[in-house]
Every structure is written in C-alpha cells, then in structure tokens.
Amino acid sequence: MSKAIPASVTRLIEAFAQLPGVGNKTASRLTYFLLRAPDRVSENLAQAILELKTKTRLCPICFNITEEEPCALCADPTRDASQVMVVEEPLDVLAMERTGSFNGRYHVLHGVISPREGIGPDQLKIRELIKRVQTDGIAELILALNANLEGDATAAYIRGELEAASLRPRLTRLARGLPNGADLEYADAVTLTRALQGRQAW
Amino acid sequence: MSKAIPASVTRLIEAFAQLPGVGNKTASRLTYFLLRAPDRVSENLAQAILELKTKTRLCPICFNITEEEPCALCADPTRDASQVMVVEEPLDVLAMERTGSFNGRYHVLHGVISPREGIGPDQLKIRELIKRVQTDGIAELILALNANLEGDATAAYIRGELEAASLRPRLTRLARGLPNGADLEYADAVTLTRALQGRQAW
Known part of the structure; x- marks a missing residue:
C-alpha cells in the first residue's frame, strides 16, 4: 500500500479521516478529487481552514462564533434581549435562524453534560448563563436542547442552578411531538406519548 | 443567516461543499468541528492540502500519482513489466494493491470515455498506453475498467486502437460474476447472466 501511494497523499487521506463522519474511503475520494481539481480549489480550501481559526472567536455575551465582539446577533x-434561547452548539443557532421564527438572543453552551464523555457543567457556558440572567434582565429562557437524555439532564441542571441563585425567569422548552409530515403509524412510542401529553386545544 | 454566521465560517462551509459527496449540512458539521478542534488539526489539514499539489505529479510511465519519477511501482x-493493468483512476491502483494479488505494472487512464460528460479518448492516457505497448514489450493488457457502459466503451476503443496499430498483446478483462458473499436470490439479472456465462469448471 505504501508503494502505491506517495507520502503526501497518505498524509491528506489521514488528515481528512480525522474529520467526523469521514472514513478512510471517503478520505481517499476527497484526496483524489483535490488531486484532479484545479489548484485554486485546494488553495481556497486550505486558506479557508487557516482563516477559520485566526479570524473567529466566541462572542463574549452569547458564546456563538463571531468575527466581531459582540456578535452581530x-x-x-431590533432583537428582543429579554428572551434568550439556550442551545448546545453554534449549528443550532444556524438551524433556528433559518426558520425566521425567533427574534430573541441566544446563549451557546458548547455541549451538554455527559458523564459518559467526561463533560461536566464546568466545561460548558452554564456559569456564564446564570450570570447573564442575573445581570441582563432576562424574562424568558427557552431551553432549546436536543431531545435526548443529555439534553434533559443539562436542562435540569440549569433549572437547579437558577433556583439556587434565586433567579426566576420564565423557563420554557421546545415542544415534543410529531415532526412535520410524520405518519402516526411509524412514530415511535416515546414521540407518540409526548405528542399526546402535549396535545393542544384545536 | 448571514448574521448568524461570520464570513470566514461561511467561506469554509462553501469550500467544503465543493468536495464530492459533501452537502451543505456535512460542510457545516466539518466546519464547526474544526472550530472546536485544537489548532494543529486545522493546520495539519491545511498543510496537507497545500502539499498534495506541490509535492505530487503523474508518473511519466503509468500516470499514477507519485512524488518521484518514475513512481515506486x-x-x-520485482514487478512483472510484461503484464500491465489498465485502470480508470489512481484509487483503482490502491484497491488492487490492497488485494496483494497482482504483481505487474499499471496504466492509469484518468477517466473513461463519456460523451455525456464530454470526455473523449484524447483527454485520457490512451495514446500513451498504445505507445507503451509499442515500445515496452507488453505481453498482456488487463483491462480493469469499471463494470459499466463507459468502462465497456473505453475497453472497446482501446481494442480498436491496438488493432489499428497492429499490436497484439493478450487482452483480458476482469471476470464478471457474483460478488463475494452474494446471495443468489438478491443478485440482479445482469450479474446473474454474466455469472452464468462466465461459469468455470469445478
């Protein structure tokens, strides 16, 4: 194998394979694509990767990725500062902004509590969130965490910390129920139970 | 959306999305992964991308990717120069070398004839192959092209060119049949037909 591939090709295949969801086969495909593509495709990609780290930082208020301080959001x-949506990742901000349905501010935790992966509350931006609620007059915190065990545990931890600090913003969570276009017949039992529990007057 | 993402992030997402099989969602995931990963992960990837182009070239004999001339293969x-396997892409060399079952030389065409994509014989290394057969005393050409229409058309074209040049190396193709572990019941009709036509004494 080493004879069939030059070292610089192996090196890029290995670098690509370190990316999440990229296995060895995909890494080879991407590498050989770049070998054939015009030089500016590689140069542009390499430049963009390098600039990503040098140009961006975390917003000191909401901890979203930004080039300016504070971030544009x-x-x-025109955005409602009294309503703050708590999300796990910068990508969640993106997903929510795409809907165009939310006009408040964000707070990015950069993860969720996960004992399995050794991530505790101190590695997340939870202390910063509590401080923000204390000082910024936040009326509502929307806990928009993923609908799984870690998301639930993190939401519970945040509620506990708010109570311990005697803070009482309105606390809400995203609704659980059937996704748009879902077929009742194929919905799993948990989703269906949550949809029933959360049923709304019509 | 532009407000939620800084320009340098958008730029990398767009650069990743130019890679084959990488859609917008995957491109975002890769970008946000690099944002969180240690600096050396990004630097290593960028460096590997840049070096890929500066360090590699095509072998002047077989047209595989190489850092030296001629390539290591x-x-x-110890490799048999009288047996040359003709493949479409450098990745095919890699796949064949992984088997450890072939000890001849290669010839990489860098594509197949495809009128649909505007690729004619002149854009491939076919002329170079014919010249190689003329001068290098090749006893057998194994046409290891993909088992599809374009592969078949390219194989037929190569046979025609060899005949036109009055060259008569032994011409062979990879066997068509059931893939390893295949269930007869689920095999498609073409595969089954080819497996029957190519049946071997046992």
Missing part, C-alpha cells in the same frame, strides 16, 4: 438592537 | 524491478 447580540449587537442587533 | 514502475521502478520496482
């Missing part, structure tokens, strides 16, 4: 006076 | 005196 925190700096936007 | 062409330079290896």
Whole structure:
C-alpha cells in the first residue's frame, strides 16, 4: 500500500479521516478529487481552514462564533434581549435562524453534560448563563436542547442552578411531538406519548 | 443567516461543499468541528492540502500519482513489466494493491470515455498506453475498467486502437460474476447472466 501511494497523499487521506463522519474511503475520494481539481480549489480550501481559526472567536455575551465582539446577533438592537434561547452548539443557532421564527438572543453552551464523555457543567457556558440572567434582565429562557437524555439532564441542571441563585425567569422548552409530515403509524412510542401529553386545544 | 454566521465560517462551509459527496449540512458539521478542534488539526489539514499539489505529479510511465519519477511501482524491478493493468483512476491502483494479488505494472487512464460528460479518448492516457505497448514489450493488457457502459466503451476503443496499430498483446478483462458473499436470490439479472456465462469448471 505504501508503494502505491506517495507520502503526501497518505498524509491528506489521514488528515481528512480525522474529520467526523469521514472514513478512510471517503478520505481517499476527497484526496483524489483535490488531486484532479484545479489548484485554486485546494488553495481556497486550505486558506479557508487557516482563516477559520485566526479570524473567529466566541462572542463574549452569547458564546456563538463571531468575527466581531459582540456578535452581530447580540449587537442587533431590533432583537428582543429579554428572551434568550439556550442551545448546545453554534449549528443550532444556524438551524433556528433559518426558520425566521425567533427574534430573541441566544446563549451557546458548547455541549451538554455527559458523564459518559467526561463533560461536566464546568466545561460548558452554564456559569456564564446564570450570570447573564442575573445581570441582563432576562424574562424568558427557552431551553432549546436536543431531545435526548443529555439534553434533559443539562436542562435540569440549569433549572437547579437558577433556583439556587434565586433567579426566576420564565423557563420554557421546545415542544415534543410529531415532526412535520410524520405518519402516526411509524412514530415511535416515546414521540407518540409526548405528542399526546402535549396535545393542544384545536 | 448571514448574521448568524461570520464570513470566514461561511467561506469554509462553501469550500467544503465543493468536495464530492459533501452537502451543505456535512460542510457545516466539518466546519464547526474544526472550530472546536485544537489548532494543529486545522493546520495539519491545511498543510496537507497545500502539499498534495506541490509535492505530487503523474508518473511519466503509468500516470499514477507519485512524488518521484518514475513512481515506486514502475521502478520496482520485482514487478512483472510484461503484464500491465489498465485502470480508470489512481484509487483503482490502491484497491488492487490492497488485494496483494497482482504483481505487474499499471496504466492509469484518468477517466473513461463519456460523451455525456464530454470526455473523449484524447483527454485520457490512451495514446500513451498504445505507445507503451509499442515500445515496452507488453505481453498482456488487463483491462480493469469499471463494470459499466463507459468502462465497456473505453475497453472497446482501446481494442480498436491496438488493432489499428497492429499490436497484439493478450487482452483480458476482469471476470464478471457474483460478488463475494452474494446471495443468489438478491443478485440482479445482469450479474446473474454474466455469472452464468462466465461459469468455470469445478
């Protein structure tokens, strides 16, 4: 195998394979694509990777990725500062912004509590969230965490910390129920139970 | 959306999305992974991408990707120079070398004839192959092209060119039949037909 591949090719295959969801076969495909593509495709990609780290930082208020401080969302006076949506990842901000249905501010935790992966509350931006609630007059915290065990545990931890600090913003969570277009017949039991529990007057 | 993502993040997402099989969602995931990963992960990836182009070239004999001229496979005196396997892509060399079952040389065409994609014989290394057969005393050409229409058309074209040049190496193709572990019941009709036509004494 080493004879069939030059070292620089092996090196890029291995670098690609370190990315999440990229196995050895995909890494080879991407590498050989770049070998054939015009030089500017590789140069542009390499440049973009390098600039990503040098140009971006975390917003000191909401901890979303930004090039300016504070970020454009925190700096936007038309957004409701009294409503803060707590999310796990910057990608969640993106997903929510795409809907166009939310006009408040965000708070990015950068993960969830996960004993299995050794991630405790101190590695997340939870202390910063509590401080923000204390000082910024936040009326509602929308806990928009993933609908799984870690998301639930993290939400419970945040509620505990707010209570311990005698903070009482309105606490809400995203609704659980049938996803859009879902077929009742194929819905799993938990989803169906949650949809029933959360049923709404019509 | 532009407000939720800084320009440098958008730029990398767009650069990743130019890679084959990488859609917008995967591109976002890869980008946010690099944002969180240690700096050396990004630096290593960027460096590997840049070096890929500067360090590699095509072997002047077999047109496989190499850092030296000729490539390690062409330079290896223990490999049988009289047997040349014709493949479409450098990745095919890799796949064949992994089997450890072939000890001849290669010839990489860098594609197949595909009128649909505007690729004619002149864009492939077919002329170079014919010249190689003329000068290098090749006894057998194994046409190891993909088992599809374009592969078949390219094999037929190569046979025609060899005949036109009055060259008569032994011409062979990879066997068509059931893949290893296949269930007869689920095999498609073409595969089954080919497996029957190519049945072997046992």
